[in-house]
Amino acid sequence: MARARSHRGWPTMTIGIIGTGHMGGMLAALLAETSGERILVFNRTREKATLVAQRHPHISVARDLSEMAEVCDTVLICTRAADGEQVVRDIGPQLVPRALLLTTISTADLAAWQRITPAVPVKMVPSLTQWVKSGAILVVYPDGADRETKRRVEQLLRPIGRPFPIADEQVRVASDLTSCGPAFWARLCSAWAHAAASTGALRPAEAAEFIRDTAVGFARLLEAGWSFDEVLDAICVPGGVTEAGLEAFAGAEEWFADLHRRTARFARGHPPETPPGN
Structure with missing residues (x-):
């Protein structure tokens, strides 16, 4: 050179x-x-x-x-x-x-x-x-x-x-998971913290702190080699409270499928779809 x-x-x-x-x-x-x-x-x-x-x-x-x-x-x-x-x-x-x-x-x-x-x-x-x-x-x-x-x-x-x-051809979806991913995770955590605080049991700062500490611990479990399924199996006791809470995630795959559709549409130069009635 x-x-x-x-x-x-x-x-x-x-x-x-x-x-x-x-x-x-x-x-x-x-x-x-x-x-x-x-x-x-x-x-x-x-x-x-x-x-x-x-x-x-x-x-x-x-x-x-x-x-x-x-x-x-x-x-x-x-x-x-x-x-x-x-x-x-x-x-x-x-x-x-x-x-x-x-x-x-x-x-x-x-x-x-x-x-x-x-x-x-x-x-x-x-x-x-x-x-x-x-x-x-x-x-x-x-x-x-x-x-x-x-x-x-x-x-x-x-x-x-x-x-x-x-x-x-993998860039768009992979970017959703990596480059855009921290923003999506932050939005989910923020929404969860607000929902927890709205119960009146916790102050907003407490809810955010608990979620942050749990997210850090979860990441360390993954770094230690745990898979997503192993985490679910270790916490989700049949008939227990975690299983009941997971029922709220019914249709979660479709939420994320919609996310990928929206980012792909934007990347092709099309504006975001307007919600019905707007």
Whole structure:
């Protein structure tokens, strides 16, 4: 790879991140901490990039996209989909053939990007759980990606989560479970806390604390190897109160089937369905 020289005294390997919103800012902070590499960030609004650069001494602000193409061996495009298409046309042709071009744009057409850039384009779907260096990071490789490319991607991402290769057609549903998942879990827990408090037996803060502690303990059971069915079997005594409570979950599969239908419809560019009567 033609990057043997250093740039301004920086290490010979530099990671560039274009777009410093929630996802790009998170990845910049985490990779600055875990990769050991210099992180170069760029945003159309320079002030936003500067705020991210202030988080860690290994993060600096790029002068422009050309500087990023010149010094970066790995580039992450973390912009909105419409902006990302223009960014890849601007920077893609300038990248070297062995460079990695990662993107968080779930709708990115990797085959089309391969026609624009000699770099290797890879799609990734991170999650908020990466802030605690946990959870899955979905990864979609282009056709023909070699073993070395996959090794480099997984080496970069493994310190902040679990890289999980999937096919492009799996992205939408898998993203519901991983990237969108923390929001869905938070909404369920919030609704449960409000319902518990509405009984009058607990204050809202108490209900939220009990649910939070139970969620943490449940996650640790799963980390210890328990399956969902094993948890149910261990708690649900026939004829007991848990079994009675589980009757409220009748039709739960349909709730989640509707969730996946709604996100798929939105991803195809259709607005959410309007409830009857509205």
